[in-house]
Amino acid sequence: MTTLQPRPPYTDAELAELYPPQLQLQLVQILLRHGERTPVTPRFTSTGLPAYWSYCNAARHLRSAILEDDSGKFSSLEWKRRLEAFGPNDLPVFAAGPSGDLDAVCDMGMLTDLGRSTTTALGRRLRHLYIDRLGFLPPNLTSSESFYFRTTPIPRALESLQQTIHGLYPSHTRSPDLPPLTIVGRAPGEETLFPNDSNCRRFAALSRAFAQRTADRWNGSDEMAYLTKKIGRWMPEDSPKVAVDSHPRLSGIMDTINATDAHGPDTRLPKEFYDPRARQIIEDIAVEEWFSGYRESQEYRALGIGGLLGDIVTRMAGSAENPPAAAAATAGENQPKKPSSSSSSRPPGIRFAMSGCHDTTLAGALASLGALEGGWPPFTSHIAFELFRHASAPAPSASSSSSSTSWISSLFTRSGSSSAAAGIGRKKTPDLSPAEKQKLDGHHVRVRFNDKPVTIPACKAPGNHLEGDQSFCTLATFKAVVDKFTPENWREECHASGAPAFPSKPEPAGY
Template identity: 25%
Template structure:
């Protein structure tokens, strides 16, 4: 029962157990339950028309990024090499420049570009898996997310086509294998009958903006100032010890767990919990709650500095704004799709990480600190209201299918496009390379 309560708390995006026994896909029984009912939303006849959706999601359940002690002996289950090869035979990978889908400029690349060198070095044994790999349960979880998106955007809103039409979609992922596979599973979950390959686009390592750039000197300085001497160390002291050394089988295992950063600790415990695997001696379900609450606090404190958000996720926010802006610019005044060759997709899918979703939520002041669990998704919806002389556009944001109030837009859910555009200006770096090498006070 306690496992179920813990899972329910974080499925709802809260930081403490609740009495609700509902569980997300891949709950503690290690299976994907049939709990993905269509979203219940009434649509009035005079309601605005949905014209574009940008989904920013976190990858599905994975193995830990690195292991120690008893972690590697747990029964992790992943796809076989043959199954993985079959998936990649259905994916076309392309290297693109930021926003280059507009000109359709892209270069075909192979799977060998995935997983940066640092991740290759971290590979350790996890049953039949490697570190950071999307597990079999993670594949099922993301396919279930795709099915829910289909029910919502195809069956319920009649927004996306019932049959796969590649021109209506743009999919981009970080160059990490689990993210590419997660994006593929979402699309296949939405369109299981399609036999066309799925095009997934990647930025070069230098241009990647879907997570924090560790080459940005100003950002590194801000991280160091946060961590030492106060910051999260002070938070840890405030919370007290998460574990008792005497509960562990040896001192080295206790030290391995206690030295982890709050996000790393939450991720490691959460994935053990989600797969219904036994906790190591000294770890309890209460540890999951406490660690993930602390991780939310960590994100809240770190991202309370607008400069961290601006340099950390501002370039991705710029991409999102440009997608929306281009969609508006290519629509006719009467709302029809352009006939002159201009094109923009109906759905943009961006496959990222917890370090993608947390700062996006915080920079728009949609959260004061949350740890986005694996499989979480932010939706930016662009709506058009017929008016004269031309349509009026609005942006709505949802987190895990729940409408979000936008504080900087007069606490509205439907934020007028011009207001949304204006509130994002200060959150986007004007000259990223320059601002990353200036003293903090000059930025």
């Protein structure tokens, strides 16, 4: 699948079932894949497919911060971007789109106008659910203290996040005196919002091993022969057969097919590339190559996605320890409140988090939870991690509230601070005291992928879910599953070497 076809909004009956009255929504965390983009590298230009596409009108409307003078004042410089390319005899020429356009030409892997549109539409759907229907978030944004936005360093992820924020809170719903929104980023060497094989040597080795196993399984198969028969004539002369590790790789072929299928007639491949059987074969093998490691290996899960899911669970545990003030409010009182001057300087708890990321993030997370069903996540897919508090759950005591004040600060500490180790979020489940385990009681986690609830295997057992609905996992069970592959020192574990790539015994995901 290429472009997500979102389901219709929930009916009243569906909404009542999905959000039962005895459960109070307390925290929502969204992982979203960027919208439609161009291929990350030009492929199959021999078919007539243009190397450069003119679907990026944002290139006409760029703005940069400019330091005016020594006063420290900033202004903005408006500009448009053009791309240069090699011409005859390596002389520079402007890159042009299929119709000769120069000013809307996309860079490689760039978010297109369509991608901006679909991610804005995602934001509107989130607004319809969490504001219009549930009253969970305020209709107008006057403070962003209860929000957490994060993105990978890749521009299409940042831009998709920005478009989704705009859909969630259009300009007319943002207060004129609202301070600039904070969007968090990380240095590449510490990035865990996608599987970081570039900066995690051990994960790169594991990835190569599982990819090679997939190549060994499929390269001589009848399915691969079918692909070669269909599209082999357009493969390079030095790699005439389609293979997992051909040039381009099978996953690269899929990348170009999906990108072209999402866009207009000027950027299409020959019809053989869109043969339904061929596309299904490509997708099935690519999913095995890229994501089977998460399903089979605890170490693969830990290094590929464990840090991110550990962060998600840390916020859930912190919210259970010390619920945000708005969590107990009615729909009309959900506006985040600033602490008074006499209160603690600790920021209010996060109520809504959203991160711009990638297909490998979403599929890696779902596969690690034992919940990846179907194929490759389409453009603009999203996962919603929702934390609920049962109406019968006891309110946190004053002592538990004060002891948990570091859960939020642990996510935003200065370098060298020791407070990042505090709280129960990163404490492994077997190490929790009975009193700490009790703080998780009465809380449930539900995961929705593209608006469809998914069920985690460990949550199916009696006592591990809300009675009558296995998709509502107890927070204690969900945390125990994620704890098993949350790294204690990701950078150190990334430098491990010498161990076999494949586990000696089964390590199924989701338990």
